Amino acid sequence: MTAATTAPTSIAAQAVHATKVYGSGDTAVRALDDLSAEFGTGQYSAIMGPSGSGKSTLMHCMAGLDTLTDGQVFIGGTDLSELSEKELTQLRREKVGFVFQAFNLVPTLDAQENITLPMDLGGSAYDDGWVDTVIDTVGLRDRLEHRPAELSGGQQQRVAVARAMASRPEIIFADEPTGNLDSKTGHEILDFMRSAVDDFGQTIVMVTHDPMAASYSDRVVFLADGRIVDEMLEPTAERVLDKMKQLGE
Amino acid sequence: MFRTTFKNLRARKRRLLTTALAVTIGVAFMAGTLVIADTISRTFDDLFADATEGIDAAVRGSQSIDVDFGPEARNPVPETLVAQIAELDGAAAVEGQVSGYAQFLDKDDEPVGNPGTGAPTLGFNWNEVPELNPFELTDGGPPSGAGEVVIDRGTARDGGFAVGDTIAVLTQAGRGDFTVTGIVTFGGQDRPAGATTALFETTTAQDLVGEPGTFQEIAVVAGEGVSEEDLVTQIQAIAPAGVEVLTGEQYTEDSQNQVQEGLSFFNTFLLVFAGIALFVGSFIIYNTFNILVAQRTGELGLLRALGASRRQVFGSVILEATIVGVIAGVIGLVLGIGLASLLKLAMAGLGIELPGGAPVVTVRTAITALATGMVITVLAALVPARRAGAVPPLVALRQRSVEDRALPRRRTIAGGVVTAIGLASLGYGLWGEPGNAIQFVGLGALVTFIGVALLAPVLASPFVKGVGGLIAKLRGTPAALAEKNALRNPRRTSATASALMIGVGLVGFITIFAASTKASIDKTIDDAFTGDLVVASGTFGFGGLPPEVADEIAALPEIDLVSGMRFGPARVDGEDTGVVAVNTDQMARLADIGISEGSADDFGVSSFGIHEDVAEEKGWELGTPVTIEFVDTGAQTFTVDVIYSENALAGPWFIDTAAFEANYAQQFDAQIYASLTEGASLAKARESVEEIVDPYPAAEVQDQEEYTEATAGQIDQLLGLVYLLLVFAVIIAVIGISNTLALSIYERTHELGLLRAVGMTRQQMRSSIRWESVMIALFGTILGLTVGLVFGWAVVSALADEGFSVFQAPVSQLVVIALLAALAGVIASLRPARRAAKLDMLEAIMTE
Numbered sequence A: 001m002t003a004a005t006t007a008p009t010s011i012a013a014q015a016v017h018a019t020k021v022y023g024s025g026d027t028a029v030r031a032l033d034d035l036s037a038e039f040g041t042g043q044y045s046a047i048m049g050p051s052g053s054g055k056s057t058l059m060h061c062m063a064g065l066d067t068l069t070d071g072q073v074f075i076g077g078t079d080l081s082e083l084s085e086k087e088l089t090q091l092r093r094e095k096v097g098f099v100f101q102a103f104n105l106v107p108t109l110d111a112q113e114n115i116t117l118p119m120d121l122g123g124s125a126y127d128d129g130w131v132d133t134v135i136d137t138v139g140l141r142d143r144l145e146h147r148p149a150e151l152s153g154g155q156q157q158r159v160a161v162a163r164a165m166a167s168r169p170e171i172i173f174a175d176e177p178t179g180n181l182d183s184k185t186g187h188e189i190l191d192f193m194r195s196a197v198d199d200f201g202q203t204i205v206m207v208t209h210d211p212m213a214a215s216y217s218d219r220v221v222f223l224a225d226g227r228i229v230d231e232m233l234e235p236t237a238e239r240v241l242d243k244m245k246q247l248g249e
Numbered sequence B: 001m002f003r004t005t006f007k008n009l010r011a012r013k014r015r016l017l018t019t020a021l022a023v024t025i026g027v028a029f030m031a032g033t034l035v036i037a038d039t040i041s042r043t044f045d046d047l048f049a050d051a052t053e054g055i056d057a058a059v060r061g062s063q064s065i066d067v068d069f070g071p072e073a074r075n076p077v078p079e080t081l082v083a084q085i086a087e088l089d090g091a092a093a094v095e096g097q098v099s100g101y102a103q104f105l106d107k108d109d110e111p112v113g114n115p116g117t118g119a120p121t122l123g124f125n126w127n128e129v130p131e132l133n134p135f136e137l138t139d140g141g142p143p144s145g146a147g148e149v150v151i152d153r154g155t156a157r158d159g160g161f162a163v164g165d166t167i168a169v170l171t172q173a174g175r176g177d178f179t180v181t182g183i184v185t186f187g188g189q190d191r192p193a194g195a196t197t198a199l200f201e202t203t204t205a206q207d208l209v210g211e212p213g214t215f216q217e218i219a220v221v222a223g224e225g226v227s228e229e230d231l232v233t234q235i236q237a238i239a240p241a242g243v244e245v246l247t248g249e250q251y252t253e254d255s256q257n258q259v260q261e262g263l264s265f266f267n268t269f270l271l272v273f274a275g276i277a278l279f280v281g282s283f284i285i286y287n288t289f290n291i292l293v294a295q296r297t298g299e300l301g302l303l304r305a306l307g308a309s310r311r312q313v314f315g316s317v318i319l320e321a322t323i324v325g326v327i328a329g330v331i332g333l334v335l336g337i338g339l340a341s342l343l344k345l346a347m348a349g350l351g352i353e354l355p356g357g358a359p360v361v362t363v364r365t366a367i368t369a370l371a372t373g374m375v376i377t378v379l380a381a382l383v384p385a386r387r388a389g390a391v392p393p394l395v396a397l398r399q400r401s402v403e404d405r406a407l408p409r410r411r412t413i414a415g416g417v418v419t420a421i422g423l424a425s426l427g428y429g430l431w432g433e434p435g436n437a438i439q440f441v442g443l444g445a446l447v448t449f450i451g452v453a454l455l456a457p458v459l460a461s462p463f464v465k466g467v468g469g470l471i472a473k474l475r476g477t478p479a480a481l482a483e484k485n486a487l488r489n490p491r492r493t494s495a496t497a498s499a500l501m502i503g504v505g506l507v508g509f510i511t512i513f514a515a516s517t518k519a520s521i522d523k524t525i526d527d528a529f530t531g532d533l534v535v536a537s538g539t540f541g542f543g544g545l546p547p548e549v550a551d552e553i554a555a556l557p558e559i560d561l562v563s564g565m566r567f568g569p570a571r572v573d574g575e576d577t578g579v580v581a582v583n584t585d586q587m588a589r590l591a592d593i594g595i596s597e598g599s600a601d602d603f604g605v606s607s608f609g610i611h612e613d614v615a616e617e618k619g620w621e622l623g624t625p626v627t628i629e630f631v632d633t634g635a636q637t638f639t640v641d642v643i644y645s646e647n648a649l650a651g652p653w654f655i656d657t658a659a660f661e662a663n664y665a666q667q668f669d670a671q672i673y674a675s676l677t678e679g680a681s682l683a684k685a686r687e688s689v690e691e692i693v694d695p696y697p698a699a700e701v702q703d704q705e706e707y708t709e710a711t712a713g714q715i716d717q718l719l720g721l722v723y724l725l726l727v728f729a730v731i732i733a734v735i736g737i738s739n740t741l742a743l744s745i746y747e748r749t750h751e752l753g754l755l756r757a758v759g760m761t762r763q764q765m766r767s768s769i770r771w772e773s774v775m776i777a778l779f780g781t782i783l784g785l786t787v788g789l790v791f792g793w794a795v796v797s798a799l800a801d802e803g804f805s806v807f808q809a810p811v812s813q814l815v816v817i818a819l820l821a822a823l824a825g826v827i828a829s830l831r832p833a834r835r836a837a838k839l840d841m842l843e844a845i846m847t848e
């Protein structure tokens, strides 16, 4: 951990000289290009950048969904490149939460089952009190027995966030979690994620294209061509928008 | 439109093959049956054509009785006719023919090529006229005296016999030792069709395998310039009554036809299984196309939106089915040819060596295979194709849904009605006391089967919830997911399970039927046979123990009552069948056959005993005269003197041994029954009897228990074959489950990726899919077993009057079947599970 740290406390996740190359030869694409970044515990970070800049790739590699071509990723001090496929799965189950843009839920399971799915898969006993707290926080109490098909898009995303939080992971990655929602529903989700950070000290890294969404975060990291090109603390929508213009997005 | 069809097909080559595979097995079976039938008949045709080439006219008895088992029986012709024919102008050479039972014993005194396993053991006279002798000497020379024999090269090879060795032969005259003077082949074959051949000098042959003073046939060679027809006319002029004369050509054709007839049962049997395989396969085709259509709903809707007509969409699915069908037909045909060779090998393993020669693939076989594959596939795809045509254009714009939980009420009602009709027919057959109970029961069973198949989707949900829920509770989240997935589309689950249901239903039914048959045989024999010892000849309707054996046993001081049992072909009241002969006065005390009218005491040479069912059916009563025709003695009049109620031992009717001796040239006991003198020791009596039958290695001495077991045990042999063939139906069912799972997994790609992302291990993924497969398999199995159980019970009950007194459901065997089916589920899941576990997680998540 050589890179200088801007984080106030400890580091929840870290990418060190992360490089990801898709394909080979002439058609090779450098989705991540020697990228180093840190995400502090209890911090709400946003990642922004033009389409194709490597945001999703970074999230996938950090969450253990994909592997780097070169460099390292640490989750709470664990080097992911040293984990076996089985250990990676366990890590995803216990240490990481993930929220996709859409279709986050297993259609055959109801909301409650979807929320506890990672823990059920782990087979270990879990903290009912915490799960109750999460459910109440996302306001899903009266929808627990509904299946995804019976939930609105916003409700589905709330279930997805609740699932990500339920196992008290070290970090939650959310890839455009509000991308498919109208702005009102989107704000509900963003509010909820904000309170997860404030009230429960959850660490969140979120990809977004929306300056308004980015303004909910503590810090915005700007990506272009697989590298970090800029960073902004305590962002507001206008400042982010300005920065985006400046970066030519 | 067609271009899209082909694109679809090309893009899904793998799936296309697996779909085709479901029909392929059935087609292969059918093609294999046809190929082997053609191959066998072609080779036999050639063989007979060769063997009878030198014969220009054949003389034989005109009385024939054609029974279901064995060759047709004919009356013999007098020996004196040979000399008379020889004097005719048109005859260049003439020779009498003798054939019958001759069993070689190898150097360990074990029977060579036991007829009990299928192939006959034959004895003939050696023909001096080269044109008439179909055998080729490969070593040594012809037999010239009473103690000499020529043997087939197969026996020489297997038994290690060479010219000059001594070989023991069992014939109607008992056991004898002979010097091997020569070794022959027939049409180049060591042992054609597995039959062993003993060739004796003519007079010896008449004594040992024929009847002194007679021949079975007389073969004649025409003189220079004499046509076959002229020769026949000349012979007919001097032939006595009871003799017919055939041209060489007619004779060859007749021999060939007899072989065909003998094969027809075998062919029918195999074709029935081809039918079952195709029936099961059609379920899978139906299912696969349904899923394919469901998966392509969006795409089909788009096509419709872009202007494709209903007919075009329908047509494109039918075209796809046709192509699958043709592929199935072609692969099936090729596999069938391989299967035929395999079958030939299997038969060779059983000792039935078929003459060599390439498999005969006729145009008929090729067309039948292709047409069957195509027609079955297209028929099965008809409903899915209609569904595809009915996809409204708007669907393309909507999000398609994997879930299809709604069950059509119409189908439920139809299923209920059909099941009710089936059960009603079943019930009427059982309790309504119609004359032909078994027909109502059989029809009812079939209809119930279809009804249950229609109802299966309704039953699928409660079953999966029950059994699946239980498994889920015990096995955790992957199993719980499996349960939910199996419940997703009950129609698909049940259609998948149906294929297995049919296979397991048949296996279950046959198992129950066989167990009940065995239990019934056990009981009837226990009830009926009151004697102590049985000598089984070990030959089935062909040869047996010479009468002296029974006489010697009767002479033992430890033995009280003795009766042999003989079988012979006869035409009873105009029907070609067989009769049983026993020593009536002794047998009536050895066994309780339940004589209800008449008495066994004064049962004479022209007395006839009949079962009460026969009495009822024919309207015969005591004193009714019945005409029985025998090949040796012609029509004879018998009188019904006994009517009895137990047919376990005697069958439908019997005559006395004295009558048998009066009407048959050959005398063999197939079975000898005996009882002990009072106070005699069973062990000691058995020892003495064993000593007497020692020269007959095929024969076996059994006490009552062993006899019962051996009789019931014959069922097992048949059962083995049936099971083997049903395995194919189960294999097809497994392919079906595997296919459906693979398609379902394809549908669920995104979901599977998601599961992996949130922490499902590969192992858990595999186990989830395995459990889903097992639940489907168990559903099919339980349904099949239930249906099989009900049918088994119904059929056995309906046959109660025919001697099926005991219904038995062999629990342990049925449990084994259920476990095997679960195992089949596991096997079916292997490939889909592996594929699911190997899915690229990110790619899967990105799949919409």
Ligand SMILES: Nc1ncnc2c1ncn2[C@@H]1O[C@H](COP(=O)(O)OP(=O)(O)OP(=O)(O)O)[C@@H](O)[C@H]1O
Binding pocket: A022, A023, A029, A030, A031, A049, A050, A051, A052, A053, A054, A055, A056, A057, A058
């Ligand atoms: N599986 C893949 N194979 C090849 N190239 C890939 C693959 N996934 C991503 N890429 C490429 O890597 C680069 C980064 O992609 P990534 O999905 O990370 O971008 P992104 O910043 O998330 O874009 P967006 O805002 O559109 O979601 C792109 O050029 C993309 O084309």
Ligand SMILES: [Mg+2]
Binding pocket: A055, A056, A057, A175
């Ligand atoms: Mg992205």
